[in-house]
Amino acid sequence: MTSIAAWAGVDSRGQSSLYISSDSRISFPDGTSWDQGRKVFACFSEPHIFGYWGRIEFPALALPLIADRIDRGLLASGQQNGHDDIYQAVRRLWKGYPTSERFSIVHGTRTGDNMTSRFSLTVMAYNGQRWSRRIVTMPDRSGLVPERRQRPAARPACL
Numbered sequence: 001m002t003s004i005a006a007w008a009g010v011d012s013r014g015q016s017s018l019y020i021s022s023d024s025r026i027s028f029p030d031g032t033s034w035d036q037g038r039k040v041f042a043c044f045s046e047p048h049i050f051g052y053w054g055r056i057e058f059p060a061l062a063l064p065l066i067a068d069r070i071d072r073g074l075l076a077s078g079q080q081n082g083h084d085d086i087y088q089a090v091r092r093l094w095k096g097y098p099t100s101e102r103f104s105i106v107h108g109t110r111t112g113d114n115m116t117s118r119f120s121l122t123v124m125a126y127n128g129q130r131w132s133r134r135i136v137t138m139p140d141r142s143g144l145v146p147e148r149r150q151r152p153a154a155r156p157a158c159l
Contacts, residue, residue, distance in 0.1 A: 006051070008138055017117060020051040037056065052105045059103050115139065
């Protein structure tokens with residue numbers, strides 16, 4: 001089970017930061033585990049960060065491709081926040097993928113610079129049959145970014 005948290009920093013002037021953190025453990029069906037898994041990705045050239053939970057295979061393969069395309073200026077370059085293009089790019093990568101896994105991908109980004117910065121967070125999810133996407137409301141004070149939980153046992157406590 002992946003532990004993932006997103007938290008926002010808010011100072012007297014407004015939003016100032018957004019972070020995503022995760023554990024590194026990957027557990028296998030036979031009960032073994034490996035503690036070197038990467039579950040958080042950041043772009044170098046644009047202010048985008050990603051994380052995931054659920055089945056690891058597709059997100060672990062797709063998110064480095066998405067980050068690379070952003071860094072090369074091929075995706076979400078110069079856009080307001082890029083959430084729509086990134087969501088569509090993830091869905092295009094999914095086409096032809098050989099299994100129906102359950103997973104969620106969180107995407108955080110910043111628009112503007114310095115005092116005009118604004119942060120946003122979306123969650124893309126595949127439930128084994130269909131895709132969904134939702135915008136997560138950013139808090140007005142520093143702390144964990146809450147996620148509305150639909151099924152308590154199926155989602156992490158915070159996002």
